[in-house]
Amino acid sequence: MGQILLILLLQLIYVPVLTLRTIMLVKGRTIIAGVLGTVETLIYIFALGIVFRDLTTVGMIVYALGFGLGILIGGFVERKLAIGYNMIQVHTQDFPAELIQVIRDNGFGVTHYQGQGRDGIRYRLDVLAARTRMKVLRNLVEEYEPKAFLVAFDSVDFKGGYMLKGLKRSQ
Template structure:
């Protein structure tokens, strides 16, 4: 029984580390990913070693499987809280909203405005870059000013230059201090 609890605990640690390692690797942070992989490998060998020692022990196998599942839930939760990286939103509007553009820029989001041709009329598209940790704040602004906007998002693997500099960080800090 003690072995099963150890296996379960190791899986609860192992799977979130696996999740974070994968995310770090995708985000091109290979040194951090390698460090997480080291921890992951040690835990993996220990827990599987205990399971393989006696494959007729269904309690240990069950603890491994349940711990893996619980670890996935925990890993997903941790990843959402850490919110590594950046996200780009394409915001499609039926008409230009200077108020929305100004509010987003004042909040420190990088916004580029495009005018495009729709099937029945022109459309305005905003391309907005945000830290994933500020995604809720961004969505709140959109929902308050342009609740009917059509949004598409995708994560950014890397970027260079542009508005994503210290100026954006300063504006974000200033906006938060203003209490908006």
């Protein structure tokens, strides 16, 4: 029974580490990704060694179950850490002057555009936000432009501009 619990525990550690390693690699943080990859591999080899040493159906099921639960834990940890930035596009039918000012007053940089949609003129705001501040931005948009359409893109790299200055101030 002790081996089974150890397999489960190792999987509950291994998979979140795997998740974080992948995220760090995608975000360009290769040194952290390398360290996490080393830890991940050690846990993986150790857990797999236990499973293969005493190969039972229960051990294999617990290994797989631990992997699935580890994915849930890894996803939870990733959402809590909210590493990185998003480029958010806010699309509105009317010019959102008040929303633009409120967003700026809250430390975000905003660039606005006018375009032609199927049913007439539309407006788009581009806002770069740390993922940790996404909820603040969403709440502002919901309060001032409840019918707005939002799209968020993961931003891996950027340089200069007011947005960068605003991000440094707001963190």
